[in-house]
Amino acid sequence: MKHQTIITQVAVLLRAMALLCALAQPPHSLAASAQILGWNNLGMHCMDSDYSVFSILPPYNTVDAQIIVNGALVTASNGYTLTYQAVADPDGSINKTSAGKGNWSQFAAKLYGGVAVDQGLPFPSPYSFWMPGTNNTPQGMLFDSGLDWFFAYGIPITPYDDAGKKNPYPMMRLIAHNSIGTAIATNDIVLPVSDEMDCRTCHASGTQAAAKPAAGWVWSDNPERDFRLNILRLHDEKNFAEHHNLYVSALAARGFNSQGLYRGVVADGQPVLCAACHASEALAAPSYSNTPPLTASVHMKHATVMDPDLHITLDNSAHRASCYRCHPGSATKCLRGAMGGAVAADGTMAMQCQSCHGNMSNVGKASRTGWLNEPTCQQCHSGTATSNNGQIRYTSCFTDTTNWIERIAVNQTFATKSNSPAPGLSLYRFSAGHGGLQCEACHGSTHAEFPATHHNDNVRNEKIQGHAGVMVECTSCHVSMSVSSSTSTNGPHGMHPIGSGWVSGHHDFIGSLANCQKCHGADYRGTPLSRMQASRSISVSLDGTPVSFPTFKGAEVGCYNCHNGPTQSSANTSANPTAFNLATNTLNSQSLAFVLPVGGGGATARIIAQPAHGSVGLSNNVATYFPEAGFVGNDTFTFAAWNGSKNSILATGTVAVAQGPFSISARTLVPTNYPANWAVPFAIVATPVNVNATPTYDWNFGDGSAHSTNQYPTHSYSTVGNFNWSVTARLQSGATVVTTNLTGTIAITAPVSVLARVEGNSVGISWSLTMGDVLLEQSSSLGADAHWVVATNAPVSADGKVSVSLPSVGSQFYRLRKL
Numbered sequence: 001m002k003h004q005t006i007i008t009q010v011a012v013l014l015r016a017m018a019l020l021c022a023l024a025q026p027p028h029s030l031a032a033s034a035q036i037l038g039w040n041n042l043g044m045h046c047m048d049s050d051y052s053v054f055s056i057l058p059p060y061n062t063v064d065a066q067i068i069v070n071g072a073l074v075t076a077s078n079g080y081t082l083t084y085q086a087v088a089d090p091d092g093s094i095n096k097t098s099a100g101k102g103n104w105s106q107f108a109a110k111l112y113g114g115v116a117v118d119q120g121l122p123f124p125s126p127y128s129f130w131m132p133g134t135n136n137t138p139q140g141m142l143f144d145s146g147l148d149w150f151f152a153y154g155i156p157i158t159p160y161d162d163a164g165k166k167n168p169y170p171m172m173r174l175i176a177h178n179s180i181g182t183a184i185a186t187n188d189i190v191l192p193v194s195d196e197m198d199c200r201t202c203h204a205s206g207t208q209a210a211a212k213p214a215a216g217w218v219w220s221d222n223p224e225r226d227f228r229l230n231i232l233r234l235h236d237e238k239n240f241a242e243h244h245n246l247y248v249s250a251l252a253a254r255g256f257n258s259q260g261l262y263r264g265v266v267a268d269g270q271p272v273l274c275a276a277c278h279a280s281e282a283l284a285a286p287s288y289s290n291t292p293p294l295t296a297s298v299h300m301k302h303a304t305v306m307d308p309d310l311h312i313t314l315d316n317s318a319h320r321a322s323c324y325r326c327h328p329g330s331a332t333k334c335l336r337g338a339m340g341g342a343v344a345a346d347g348t349m350a351m352q353c354q355s356c357h358g359n360m361s362n363v364g365k366a367s368r369t370g371w372l373n374e375p376t377c378q379q380c381h382s383g384t385a386t387s388n389n390g391q392i393r394y395t396s397c398f399t400d401t402t403n404w405i406e407r408i409a410v411n412q413t414f415a416t417k418s419n420s421p422a423p424g425l426s427l428y429r430f431s432a433g434h435g436g437l438q439c440e441a442c443h444g445s446t447h448a449e450f451p452a453t454h455h456n457d458n459v460r461n462e463k464i465q466g467h468a469g470v471m472v473e474c475t476s477c478h479v480s481m482s483v484s485s486s487t488s489t490n491g492p493h494g495m496h497p498i499g500s501g502w503v504s505g506h507h508d509f510i511g512s513l514a515n516c517q518k519c520h521g522a523d524y525r526g527t528p529l530s531r532m533q534a535s536r537s538i539s540v541s542l543d544g545t546p547v548s549f550p551t552f553k554g555a556e557v558g559c560y561n562c563h564n565g566p567t568q569s570s571a572n573t574s575a576n577p578t579a580f581n582l583a584t585n586t587l588n589s590q591s592l593a594f595v596l597p598v599g600g601g602g603a604t605a606r607i608i609a610q611p612a613h614g615s616v617g618l619s620n621n622v623a624t625y626f627p628e629a630g631f632v633g634n635d636t637f638t639f640a641a642w643n644g645s646k647n648s649i650l651a652t653g654t655v656a657v658a659q660g661p662f663s664i665s666a667r668t669l670v671p672t673n674y675p676a677n678w679a680v681p682f683a684i685v686a687t688p689v690n691v692n693a694t695p696t697y698d699w700n701f702g703d704g705s706a707h708s709t710n711q712y713p714t715h716s717y718s719t720v721g722n723f724n725w726s727v728t729a730r731l732q733s734g735a736t737v738v739t740t741n742l743t744g745t746i747a748i749t750a751p752v753s754v755l756a757r758v759e760g761n762s763v764g765i766s767w768s769l770t771m772g773d774v775l776l777e778q779s780s781s782l783g784a785d786a787h788w789v790v791a792t793n794a795p796v797s798a799d800g801k802v803s804v805s806l807p808s809v810g811s812q813f814y815r816l817r818k819l
Contacts, residue, residue, distance in 0.1 A: 035464065035477045036082070036187035038065035038174045039440045041429050043447030044334040046327075047158065049195035051107035053228035053265050054272040056294070057282060058112055058121055059104055059156040061191045063141065064149050066441050067176050069184070071478040073436045075148045079179025082150040083138035086131075087173035087188055089456050093161040095170035096136045101158040102195070111273045120154030124284060129155050138175065148436055159193045159332075168194045168332045169456040188463060190456050192448065194328035201308060201325060203227040203234075204683070206669035208308060213237055215797070219671050219772045220819060221681040221714045229262065229773075229819075232272065236260035250277050250288045259794045266819055267775060267790045281371045295371070299364025302326075315360045322360075323353040336457070337449035342395070343610050347591070347617030347626045355396040356380075358404040375406065376416045376426050377439075383411025384518035385527045392528060413493055413518075434492035442471040442492065465534075467553070472533045474498060485509045494518070503540070513566055516559075524566050525644055526558030535650075542571040550576070552640065552650040554608035560645035577603035577641035579651035588627045589660025589690050596623050598641035598648065608650060611637040613657070627657050630692035659733055662691035664740050666729045671771045673747040678772060678818055679714040680746065686711075686729045698728045702746075717748040754814055759805075765791070765814055766803040774816040776804055782813055 040062060047059040063084055067074040074080055086096040098104070099117045108115050115121060118131040129152040130139055141150040159168045174187040202208040204227040205217035213233040220226035239247040240260065251257070254276045257264030264270045275285035278294035287293060292300075303315035307322055314322045320335060328334040335353060342350040356375045357363050363370075379397030382389035389410055399405050409415060416439070417431035429446055431439045444450040448457050451468040458468035465473040474481040474497055481487070483501035488509040496502060496509070510516055519529035532555045540547040540562050547562045559566045577600030586592035596605040598621060605621045613631040617624045627635070635655045641648035669683040686695040699708040701715045702723035708715070717723060726743040752774070757764045765776060776795070777788040791814075795804045806812075 033070055033479055034176065034184040035068045036065055036174050036176050036185045037068070037437065037441040037464075037471070037477075038063060038187045038189040038460070039438075040064075040189065040191055040445045040448075041440065042192075043337065043445035043449075044168075044192045044194055044328055044332070046197050047104075047193060047195050048197065049102070050224040050228065051103055051111060052271055053225055054232065054261075054274055055107075055111050056197065056274050058108070059098065059158055059193070060121060060153075061155040061157045061193055063152045063155065063172065063174070063189065063191065064438070064440070065141065065151075065174055065187070065189075066149050066437060067185065068435075068437075068477045073148060075436065076145060077143040081177045082141040083175050083177075084132070084141065084152060084155075084172045085136050085138045085175075087171050089167070089169065089171045090459065093163070093165060093167045093170065095157060095161045095167065096132050097134050097162065098131050098156050098158050099134070101160045104156070104158075107271050110269075111271055115156075118156065120156045123154065125153060127153075129153060131156060141174075147430075147438075148432075149438065155191065157191050157193050159195055168192055168196075168328070169454055171456060171459065188459050190448070190459075192334075192445075194332040194334065196328040196332045197326060199231060199326060200227040202305070203230045204669060205230060205681070206671070206683075210305075216771070217671070218819065219674075219681050221679055221712070223683060223712050226681070229265065232260075232262040232265060236262050246289060246291070250291065253288060263794075266773070267792065281369065292366070293370055296364045296366060296368070299360045301364075303360040303364060317359070318352060318354050320349065320352045320354075327353075333454065335447055336453045337444065337447055338451060339449060340447065341451075341453040341610065343607070343615045343617065344395075345617055345619055347615045347624055349615075351395050355398075358398065358401070362404040372422075372425055372427070374427060377428055378409035378412060378415040379407045381414040382407065382409045384413055385521045385529055386514070386517045387411040387413075444470070467534045469533050469553070472498070483509060485511055489515060503538070516566060520558050524559040526556035526561075530557045531555065532557060542569065545571040545573065547571050547573075548576050548646070550640070550647045550649045552608065552638075552647075554606075554638075555640065555647045555650075556606075556642055558645070561647070572645060574645065575600060576646045577601075577643045577648045579605070579639060579641045579648040581652050581654075583654045583656070584625075585656040585658065586625065586627065587660030588629070588631050588657050589662070591624055591626045592655065593622060593624045596621050596639055596653070597651070598639075600641060600643055600648070602643040603641040603648070604643070605639055606642055608638040608640055611635040611655070614655070616653075623653070625653075625655050627655070629690050630662075630688065631657055632659050632692070633657060659736075660690060662693075662731065662733060662736075663689045663738055664695060664729050664731045665689060666695075666727075666740050666742060668727060668742050668744060670725065670744055670746060672745075673749055674717070674771050675750065675752045675768075676717055676720055676748050677751045678770075679716050681712070681714055681772075682708075682725070682727075683712050684727050684729060684742070686740075688731055691731060691733050693731045693733050696730045698730070700726045702726070717746075720748050720750055722747050752816060754816055756814060758808060761808050763806045763808050763812070764803060765806060766801050767816060769797060769800050769802055773819045775819060777815050777817055778806070779813050779815075780811060786813070788815065788817075 041064055045061045046057050048055050065082055067080055086094050088094040097118055105117055112121055118133050120129045122128040132139055141152045143150050157170060159166055161167045169190045169192055171188050172191055175183050176185045178184050202211045205219045214237050215233055218226055218229040220229055257268055261272045274294055275283045277288040277291045278297055279287035280294045305314050307314055339351045344350040375397040380394045385392055397406055399407050416426045416428050418426050420427055421430040428439055433439055450470045451458055462468055465476045481497045483497050483505055488496045488511055521527045532553055535553045536551045538551045540549045542563055549561055560572050564570055564572050580597040582597055584594055598605045607616050607618050613628040613635045615626050616637050635657055637653050638650050640650050664686055666684055666686040674680045697709055697711055699713055702725045703717055722745055724745050728739055728741045730739045752767055752770055755766050776791040778791050779786045779788045791804055791806055793804050793806055795802050
């Protein structure tokens with residue numbers, strides 16, 4: 001089982017289907033004798049932001065690529081080689097090395113086995129693939145003859161570029177060489193990576209009472225460790241209580257501390273690999289005994305959890321925000337492909353994570369194999385215009401969202417390949433079609449299908465074919481493309497060639513009007529399958545009669561654009577509908593409704609391209625612009641009119657967005673009491689509302705000491721008593737400043753003291769139960785010669801005290817170390 005076969009999601013084939021009716025010359029002029037089509041298999045690879053406590057996923061990225069030479073797929077390496085190296089993205093960000101980016105290399109050996117800096121984990125193959133390193137050394141890929149692609153599995157890239165800035169969409173350049181070492185093609189692709197997997201909303205100390213361990217919050221002064229330690233403490237408590245025998249045997253079998261995972265981390269310094277006990281298809285790791293797989297455990301456990309902001313159970317949420325509570329999304333935007341960017345008539349996102357995956361109970365059900373039992377393309381893209389399940393395309397793959405029944409397509413035109421990559425599976429990321437090309441080679445990665453909403457993902461096709469979107473230009477891969485009856489239905493999904501040759505001679509080569517109806521519809525007036533996928537320059541005349549034929553990307557194409565139906569050669573001289581540019585303005589705190597200026601008999605407006613910093617809903621030619629929270633500037637979208645026969649010209653709407661009222665909300669996470677002389681962890685979680693600005697902080701600890709401007713400061717109180725602390729969070733945009741002030745009281749108790757009492761052949765060590773967690777250490781000497789080791793005997797809590805019984809082994813010194 002390959003690590004790269006992690007996640008999938010139904011792919012948008014609409015834009016591929018639209019190939020069937022794109023006309024005229026491609027926007028670029030060079031025919032390709034060699035081409036690389038490279039991609040990342042998942043659209044987003046997740047990694048942990050900290051490896052000192054536990055790990056769900058390592059830094060592990062994948063590049064797959066296919067080479068086309070003289071219009072044919074390379075199915076044996078035959079001397080061809082492929083390399084990858086870092087390349088700057090359009091914003092100048094470059095990521096050549098993983099050195100010094102996080103603590104992966106510090107803990108990798110304890111979790112996954114030792115690897116050098118920039119070396120990837122050697123699975124599923126025995127080979128390691130490396131980051132290019134500071135010298136940006138090209139790294140070789142290998143060829144898989146079973147899949148006809150070149151691959152590099154396990155590249156340990158992180159979401160931080162070489163300038164230290166966060167960039168979840170770093171880019172690599174692929175270069176193909178022939179047998180004599182000549183570079184024949186190049187291709188730039190994204191290796192998406194995020195460390196945004198996060199549990200702190202509920203599991204950070206002081207957050208949700210329902211997630212509080214019985215032993216209390218850990219209150220670590222390291223926020224990355226804090227919520228993870230709370231999770232392990234809770235995990236131990238529940239499993240020792242509910243599955244005691246299984247848990248004890250699992251700990252022993254996997255070599256963990258018999259006192260639990262938490263104890264193993266804090267006392268032994270041994271971080272936990274979750275897949276050691278919970279099966280993970282990502283890591284090809286089986287479960288211990290009947291322990292549920294990781295995806296089942298996590299999703300089923302949290303299905304009934306109440307979202308702290310949405311105030312509904314995560315299982316009931318039909319919005320991606322509930323998934324983004326833990327998965328990359330709030331910042332990274334994992335779901336950024338053609339489906340993720342689709343906008344409904346009311347301006348909201350037309351499709352959510354649940355549209356393809358169902359709710360959390362469905363994802364975590366026992367009968368499902370995580371990351372392998374996934375939706376298929378045909379469950380939404382159910383067929384052609386004349387053979388489908390009632391619609392050409394749907395916005396959900398489910399016919400029943402109570403029992404989560406998946407649609408069975410009546411037409412396989414846009415179907416994934418059966419039994420790929422194994423019997424009973426049908427995964428987009430392992431399916432192939434036209435000429436043996438993988439579906440992802442032309443349509444893009446799952447979750448980032450072309451055209452994506454992030455510009456880095458679109459760079460590849462912009463360079464290959466001159467525009468974003470799925471691969472539509474025949475001569476991007478073929479040296480030439482003739483027009484004949486034999487090529488009229490031999491393209492991807494049965495498409496015909498495109499270009500001036502087809503425009504001039506299509507009437508001689510269509511073969512059957514039924515073939516035309518598949519995309520142009522039974523009335524030949526056009527459907528979503530017959531929309532142009534690139535803006536082109538084209539002039540059309542019929543018997544000397546010029547025809548107005550707007551040819552912008554997204555234009556509807558049908559027989560009536562140019563002539564009066566499929567059986568008439570006379571020109572359609574009816575007037576085109578009209579659309580005019582518009583400009584308006586609003587504040588970023590409010591939506592704006594306006595009528596789109598379209599005209600002509602029967603004209604209806606269509607949104608062609610959504611704005612980059614908001615969305616536009618449309619109902620009866622009335623558009624509503626919804627600005628992105630915090631955006632300030634000019635935002636543009638395009639629209640056109642359609643009258644059932646012809647398109648208008650493409651028009652542009654410009655919305656000048658100014659800063660509206662904004663605010664800041666915040667909450668603090670501070671323990672109610674703490675011992676004197678110990679560093680108290682303070683934290684503030686601030687959320688800017690409707691502004692792109694970074695908060696600043698001013699902490700007053702209430703004891704006359706210096707203030708702190710950190711988000712996560714620590715402070716030691718030297719005296720016992722109650723202290724009134726406060727923090728001010730401040731936001732500024734232009735000359736406008738908003739603040740929020742939060743206050744609280746902390747009770748500082750007496751310093752923690754250790755008591756030792758000899759009891760026969762043992763020594764009883766005890767101390768008062770504290771808000772922060774501690775480790776008991778012992779040494780046979782003090783001073784420079786001291787060698788402090790953790791006392792391994794289990795502590796027992798009772799009556800406000802913690803005690804440990806140790807064997808008496810001569811003179812020993814004991815101390816408490818705060819975690």
